[in-house]
Amino acid sequence: MKSEERRQKIKEMLENSTQPLSGKTLADTFGVTRQVIVKDMGIIKAEGMKIIPTARGYLLEKNTDNLKKREIQVCHSKEEIEKELQIIVDLGGNILQTHVNHPIYGTVGESLNIKSRKDIMDFLHKTEETGCMPLLELTKGVHTHLIAAEEETTLDEICTALKKTGFLLSQ
Structure with a gap:
C-alpha cells in the first residue's frame, strides 16, 4: 500500500471513530512502524485535518464551537x-x-476529551498501565481543566458540585 493510500484510510478511520486510535493499532493495521504513523499524522495535520494526540491515541477534533466552555x-x-x-x-x-502551571517547565497539558464514565475508566486504566504519574502530582494537586457543556447552567452546576467537595479553587 502506498503512503498516500494509507493516509487516506487513516483519515477515514479518524472520521468514523468516536474513540482515540492508538499509534500501535494503526501501525498493526497497516503493517508499518509507529514512527511511520507519527510521520503520517504530521502530514495529515499539515494538510489541515485537526487531530488531537491524546494519551490514548489520535482523535479527530470534533466541532465544539457550539458548546459553552x-x-x-x-x-x-x-x-x-x-x-x-x-x-x-x-x-x-x-x-x-487539562494542564498545570509548573514553576520550571511552564504550562504542561494534554487534550483529554473525557465525556463518559467509560472514558474515565479508560483514562485511569491507561495511567495505571503506563505507570505515568498524573500532571496534578507536579503541582501538589493544583491543575486546570477546560470543560464544556451544552448549557451555561450545566457548567454552573458542575462548579457548584466541585465547590461542595472542596475541589474547586476558581472558575
Missing part, C-alpha cells in the same frame, strides 16, 4: 481523580483539556 482550577489528590471526573461527566460536562 469554562476553564476551572481545581485541587485534589491522585486518589480523588475518578471522583472529580465523575462529577463533571455525570452532570453533562466534557473535560476537553
